[in-house]
Amino acid sequence: MIQPRILEVRKKVLNKNDRLAQELRADFARHRVLVANLVSGPGAGKTELLRRTMVELKKTHRLAAVTGDLATENDAARLAQSGAPARQIVTGSLCHLEADLVANAIRDWNLAELDFLFIENVGNLVCPGDFDLGEDLRVMLLATTEGEDKPLKYPTLINTADVVIINKMDLAQAAECDVPLLERNIQEVRPGARVFKLSAKTGAGLETWLDFLRQHLAQKQGQRRL
Amino acid sequence: MIQPRILEVRKKVLNKNDRLAQELRADFARHRVLVANLVSGPGAGKTELLRRTMVELKKTHRLAAVTGDLATENDAARLAQSGAPARQIVTGSLCHLEADLVANAIRDWNLAELDFLFIENVGNLVCPGDFDLGEDLRVMLLATTEGEDKPLKYPTLINTADVVIINKMDLAQAAECDVPLLERNIQEVRPGARVFKLSAKTGAGLETWLDFLRQHLAQKQGQRRL
Numbered sequence: 001m002i003q004p005r006i007l008e009v010r011k012k013v014l015n016k017n018d019r020l021a022q023e024l025r026a027d028f029a030r031h032r033v034l035v036a037n038l039v040s041g042p043g044a045g046k047t048e049l050l051r052r053t054m055v056e057l058k059k060t061h062r063l064a065a066v067t068g069d070l071a072t073e074n075d076a077a078r079l080a081q082s083g084a085p086a087r088q089i090v091t092g093s094l095c096h097l098e099a100d101l102v103a104n105a106i107r108d109w110n111l112a113e114l115d116f117l118f119i120e121n122v123g124n125l126v127c128p129g130d131f132d133l134g135e136d137l138r139v140m141l142l143a144t145t146e147g148e149d150k151p152l153k154y155p156t157l158i159n160t161a162d163v164v165i166i167n168k169m170d171l172a173q174a175a176e177c178d179v180p181l182l183e184r185n186i187q188e189v190r191p192g193a194r195v196f197k198l199s200a201k202t203g204a205g206l207e208t209w210l211d212f213l214r215q216h217l218a219q220k221q222g223q224r225r226l
Numbered sequence: 227m228i229q230p231r232i233l234e235v236r237k238k239v240l241n242k243n244d245r246l247a248q249e250l251r252a253d254f255a256r257h258r259v260l261v262a263n264l265v266s267g268p269g270a271g272k273t274e275l276l277r278r279t280m281v282e283l284k285k286t287h288r289l290a291a292v293t294g295d296l297a298t299e300n301d302a303a304r305l306a307q308s309g310a311p312a313r314q315i316v317t318g319s320l321c322h323l324e325a326d327l328v329a330n331a332i333r334d335w336n337l338a339e340l341d342f343l344f345i346e347n348v349g350n351l352v353c354p355g356d357f358d359l360g361e362d363l364r365v366m367l368l369a370t371t372e373g374e375d376k377p378l379k380y381p382t383l384i385n386t387a388d389v390v391i392i393n394k395m396d397l398a399q400a401a402e403c404d405v406p407l408l409e410r411n412i413q414e415v416r417p418g419a420r421v422f423k424l425s426a427k428t429g430a431g432l433e434t435w436l437d438f439l440r441q442h443l444a445q446k447q448g449q450r451r452l
Contacts, residue, residue: 043372
């Protein structure tokens, strides 16, 4: 479907991205920063989940965030409400984040002073799947308002995800979302996927997600430096 | 941001797409078929709006639909419930429809026997904006559950849209969507945009949208053949 020449050029870009992502990953490992890359379609609630997550984790940990959008600095402003540093990456026409954009955005931050780095990708349920950002965890959000069949219809991104969050649980009933069916569809495409059900708006279910992040950080920080 | 070589190859693909889209547009004009291309992020309700639209219009008009997804034939099956022909375009890893995919999908349909042709794009609020499919109307859906700032954060696609539909009005209150703010944001990015507010699920507001389609068809069919 994609033109052969496009594919060829795309592979080179991906290779360049992969190399840079590996460098980022090595930096993150050296400084034992746990990095999560949040991906979803537009409006699934990445920013609100991240804002609440940052408010809570900031009580005990050091953290920062970068957030990608085609336009506006709205999301960085919302994330900065947590009191932690948050930087906007304005992508222009680019429909996903790439490793060089992230590297550039965090260039003057001292990773040694961070426990968590959060990356909020551009809202897109397809293209961010192709671009490694050096993260430890790729976290995919699906909202109960989006319909139960999204995992089946967008299998590529979910197949690169480490964690799936079903967000907007507070709207599940109003949206007539069949949550067990959505969970079955997630498992059909990504068997064994770790799934969290929560509402970023009300905070219900948030604590389990925060514990998961804390445990992953403890694991990473407990590892001996290689 | 995009590599210069990628840009160059991409322009060639776009040029090829534009040429093919012009051929499609000429075919549609010759047969006086009104063609609408529905675009939105994943889960904004394109399929449900289209299904209901087809059920209603089929009472008085001849119509067909093609629908794009990375995987599954779910949407074509749902649209075929209307009783009208519906064909799935499975795009694999491609995050948008291109003119050749549409041309291929409708190849054995007789356009002379159609009044409306609906094209449901892949759920993506960015990339479909770059690809002309020869349509008369590009119809962008935004759901009240997605947040009011989507027009500001995804300005490129909305700037190519002829019509904006605010869908899931039945969930506006539960989702605490500030609909007047959403409307102001649409007008800020796309001044003078024609906006419809409706619920594809309940059918509220559907009639105004159907009238708009009928009027556009009458206009197109009333035009003298060039």
